[in-house]
Amino acid sequence: MKQFRTNMKIAAGAVFVLLLAGGCGAEEPFSVETIQRAEEEQVLEAYAPLVENEKKKKDYSEEKVDSKTNSWKEAVGGTQGNPAGETQTEADGKSDYAGVTDIKLTKVTYGENIKYVLGDSDYLISEPNRENGNSKNAVKQTAKKWNVLKAANPQIPIYTYFINRATDMDWYAQDKIKVFSYADYFEKQLGEDTEIRTGQFVIKDVKHYMETGYKTDFHVNNRGSYEVYTDIYQMLEADMELTPLFVPEAENDYDNLLFTRLKGGAILDFTEEQLDVFRTYQFDLGEYDSYVGGKKAKIGLEEEYANGKIVRDVDFDHQFSYYGGQAEVVEFDFYQPDKPNLLLISDSQGRPSRKLLASHFNRTVFLDDFQYRSMDIQQLIEEEQIGSIIFMGQESMFEWYGK
Numbered sequence: 001m002k003q004f005r006t007n008m009k010i011a012a013g014a015v016f017v018l019l020l021a022g023g024c025g026a027e028e029p030f031s032v033e034t035i036q037r038a039e040e041e042q043v044l045e046a047y048a049p050l051v052e053n054e055k056k057k058k059d060y061s062e063e064k065v066d067s068k069t070n071s072w073k074e075a076v077g078g079t080q081g082n083p084a085g086e087t088q089t090e091a092d093g094k095s096d097y098a099g100v101t102d103i104k105l106t107k108v109t110y111g112e113n114i115k116y117v118l119g120d121s122d123y124l125i126s127e128p129n130r131e132n133g134n135s136k137n138a139v140k141q142t143a144k145k146w147n148v149l150k151a152a153n154p155q156i157p158i159y160t161y162f163i164n165r166a167t168d169m170d171w172y173a174q175d176k177i178k179v180f181s182y183a184d185y186f187e188k189q190l191g192e193d194t195e196i197r198t199g200q201f202v203i204k205d206v207k208h209y210m211e212t213g214y215k216t217d218f219h220v221n222n223r224g225s226y227e228v229y230t231d232i233y234q235m236l237e238a239d240m241e242l243t244p245l246f247v248p249e250a251e252n253d254y255d256n257l258l259f260t261r262l263k264g265g266a267i268l269d270f271t272e273e274q275l276d277v278f279r280t281y282q283f284d285l286g287e288y289d290s291y292v293g294g295k296k297a298k299i300g301l302e303e304e305y306a307n308g309k310i311v312r313d314v315d316f317d318h319q320f321s322y323y324g325g326q327a328e329v330v331e332f333d334f335y336q337p338d339k340p341n342l343l344l345i346s347d348s349q350g351r352p353s354r355k356l357l358a359s360h361f362n363r364t365v366f367l368d369d370f371q372y373r374s375m376d377i378q379q380l381i382e383e384e385q386i387g388s389i390i391f392m393g394q395e396s397m398f399e400w401y402g403k
Contacts, residue, residue: 097206131180138399143189161392217261225352248281265315293328300324332358340387347393
């Protein structure tokens, strides 16, 4: 990528350790030494070692279920539920939460983790987002930044997509919690005359949240990621001709691959029902090449998972491993010169859909949240002949504290 790559490497060196986090503020299980070994092999994408045999597999035969107390009173443990992506039924003695948009929260503690339980389910969330002056100012700065970028590139369509989670939903009146919508605030700050197209991941009710998200991990799951992809596809389709929308060929759960993203999850007293199940959709994207730091590299471990080469530790980060992390700038080339080049900027919420979106363009440059904040975006646009831009992620992605 010419001079841009040289500048990128300088910037990457300054934030190298931060880049290992890969988005959403989550700590990734890979060391600098791991990255350095990968660089020596000219494979800059970082992955944990894969094993075929299970290790640290927990015995879930003994149920350890603690009762919940009243709303906002601390409890320890949780109740049983169904695998991630499935909701409770009345036969379980619980609501399936269809149509529910007002739900009580119960504060719970798992080791060092303080979370809140949605109703009588096993779904945990962080504290809901309230109105905050610093956050509002940071979101306002993001809107200003993107309006300036649009003014400098009037010929390039720019799309923003805000991925709402349960913390963004105004569902907690029973606990007298007023949630502030930073997605709506961002759109308002862009101004009525903005030429930037905006979209949001709209969560219809609590059941829809449970179907499209995990219990202990606040990313959208494979079903939620596919909805994100189809939403953005429809935004793009209104402005340009696209190749056909991909439809999943299959859904895989890798022999009930259980995990939790709570810190120290392997030693927490979870029942099997309280854990998440890692599922993925299978797609045939055809032929393409991918690059990390300008060098050809495989992005994601889809083939390894399909062949059973999987780390089955319950606290392993499968999203990072399966969909691919980020050591340097990632690129995809689908060899469609009649299509524009795409700049896709996202936190880890966008990893599962980045290849799908890239497949509808010629070349795609993908930046994570740290690179977005440290690089000259205008220079990249010019040098990579970018023809479309997608900016997506959760609330923290829409906060800009720089100049």
